[in-house]
Amino acid sequence: MNAPPPPSVPVHVPTVRIGALVPLSRPGWAEAGRHLLAGLELGVGEINGSGGIGGTPLELAVRDTAADPRRAEAAVEELDRLGVAAVAGEYHSVVARAAATRADALGVPFLCSSAVLDTLTDRPSDHVARLAPPQSRGWRLYADHLLDAGHRRIAVATQPSVYWESGTRVLREHLAPRGGTVLDLDTRALTPGQVCDALAERGATALLLLVGHPDPAVPLVQAVRRDRRLSGVLVGAPAGQPEFGEWAALLGGDGAGVPFLRYLPERLTSLGERVAKALRERLSAAPSFVAFEGYDTATVLAEVLRARGTEDRARIAEGWPRVETEGTRGPVRFSRTPGTNLWQWDAAPVQIVDRDPADPGSFRVLRSG
Structure with missing residues (x-):
């Protein structure tokens, strides 16, 4: 009688671990997190399909930040103990700042995919690099767009946040020398109806949503659209809320004609065109710019x-200024950009886009820079 075969023993396959920080649950912007993760996973899958890193596959160690800076710091510390070669990702700027600061302190290379706050670390860092453009660059372009459209009295609906405060400061400093004024409306103290009253009383011609999504952004849009006094008021969302399907699903036609910042070029590279098709299949939806940022990160x-190898983190970080590779949105090279304290892709594309009022499912490019 034949003896039964011995039980199978799992074979350990060595991998190169990469930490991935993404917001996948509320109050994080979970839809943005899913797009970012889809891009990372697609990129890692293709890299592994072509031999990995010297024959060793990459492995993503994914951690949900839920838009919580303390949770991100804890995740970086955990990933450091796991021995990851680097940490990457994140969408929310305040969370990315906490992660970048902790990674820098621990000597862990951190590649920020999507967050734009100019200074992600308080001191110059050799460990931190970023693919998204600095906030000041995009928001100055946005301010120019407002001025060219004839807007001089601009209101901002705000919530407390370093990111929103930084954006307001950029707008105010850029608009003031050109005759523009910025009225700050604190949504903690004002209802959507009271925001509408302030817009009418102060003669503002534009309202920018520097607030969370869906609340209070969606109720604010609905209130403005339904107020006959404000029929000529432009609603804007520089942080990019209208990019995602949830915005269109919640607001329909009310969400059209709201200009926002998007980080895509006029034309994707040939790589980008191929990746766009693969991302669309993975997401069952049109990929956002955040998905392309995820793929380019990988x-x-x-x-x-x-x-640079996978073992020596200091040596890996030394590779940021030496990297030169083709991404989905153009050739990626890092340099030192004044005022950012990190290695920055200074050619990252910037667009101002809105949803077409005639077809809210499609986008119109209003300006590039």
Whole structure:
């Protein structure tokens, strides 16, 4: 009688671990997190399909930040103990700042995918690099767009946040020398109806939503759209809320004609066109710019790890200024950008876009820079 075969023993396959920080639950912007993760996973899958890093596959160690800076710091510390080669990702600027600061202190290379706050660290860091453009660059372009459209009295609906405060400061400093004024409306103290009253009383011609989504952004849009006094008031969302399907689902036609910042070029590269199709299949929806940022993050990390190895974190971080690779949105190279304290892709594309009022499911590019 034949003896039964011995039980199978799992074979451990060595991997190169990469920490991935993404907001996947509320109060984080979960839809943005899903797009970011889809891009990261697609990129890592393709890298592994072509041999990984010197024959060793990449492995994503995903951590949900839920838009919580303390949770992000704890995740970086945990990933450090796990021995990851680098940490990447994040969408929310305040969360990315906490993660970048902790990664820098621990000597962990951190590639920020999507957050734009100019200074992610208080001191110059050799460990931190970023693909998204600095907030000041995009928001100055946005201010120019408002001025060219004839807007001089601009209101901002705000919530407490370093990111919103930074954006307001950029707008105010850029608009003031050109005859523009900024009225700050604190949504903690004002209902949507009271915001409408303030817009009418102060003669503002534009309201910018520097607030969370869906609340209070969606009720604010609905209130303005339904107020006959404000029929000529432009609603804007520089932080990009209208990019995602949830905005259109909640607001329909009310969400059209709201200009926002998007980080895509006029034309994707040939790589980008191929990746767009794969992302659409993975997401069952049109990929946002955040999904492309995720894919480019994986591409850049692979290039650095192939060139610098996977064991020595200091050596990996030294690779940021030396990397040069083709991304979905153009060639990626990092340099020192004044005022950012990190390695920055200074050619990251910036667009001002809105949803077409005639077809809210499609976008119109209003300005590039």
